[in-house]
Amino acid sequence: MAILVSGGAGYIGSHMVLELLDRGEQVVVLDDLSTGFWWAVPKEATLVQGDMGDQPFVERVIAEHGITEIAHFAAKIVVPDSVSDPLGYYLNNTVKTRALLESAVRGGVKHVIFSSTAAVYGEPPVSPVPEEIALNPINPYGRSKLMSEWMLSDVARAFPLTYVALRYFNVSGADPKGRSGQSTPNATHLIKVACQAALGQRAGLEVFGTDYPTPDGTCVRDYIHVTDLARAHLSALDHLRAGGANLTLNCGYGRGYSVKQVVDVVKQVSGVDFPVKLSGRRAGDPASLVAKADRIRSELGWQPEHDDLEQIVRQALAWEDQLKTRNAK
Structure with missing residues (x-):
């Protein structure tokens, strides 16, 4: 019995592998x-390089390795890019997810854990955001993920496959043991960008939008530590293996920080007062996204262990410093 982790060489997927x-x-x-x-893939795991949309290839992988479960992380994730390249996002996040699901069904895969997103909510009228609220994504990234949620639900009705879809809020931080972190050089994650600015790897930080209806005018997000998120996947896996029902759950802490608050914490922890440029809003960015996160605790018994913004920033800074050393070799 083996579990296939799609996108397991990426940020969140590599933490799931660990x-x-x-x-x-x-x-x-x-x-x-x-x-x-x-x-980023430990030697204890088997790395298979290929396209998840290549069905004959994926079906061979499932058969050869005895895959019984899939944790599906592979996706394009940058909201502004999805606005400028909607077809690319629908291809990668929706069309290829459909192909992966068909391969899973043909290969007799029992369980799927799907990496969804809070972007399916769009601009919710309430905060924190409950799972049962009307879904109204405002960008192609959120729509591509919602379409995949619908496909997964329909597939589970038609075939003997069960699933948990986790709607992530803002993933942040790095493995506490220093084994993995956000490694993409030009990533747009706020904490990573701010850490790079603090370490002199960027000239500064640009804040997009200061006139939102939030306490300080900047966007508010629920920042969840990547290790807590990976462990939520483990809880989902255990739930499905025990015969649990299909679930769609928020994955966040239930409280938010503004962009300004995050920048202030990075400056405080790093001791560097890096330049910050204030700019206009970006297309597709909602003012506030904070999870109503009680259901994942009650359904999966998940208990976060790293709900501390200062800790998240310290570990992200440590990872950036490690990356700088790695890239200098």
């Missing part, structure tokens, strides 16, 4: 390495 290996699971990573890194 958590699975830590508890003795057999792990196969499927990644095309377009944004992931081969060195």
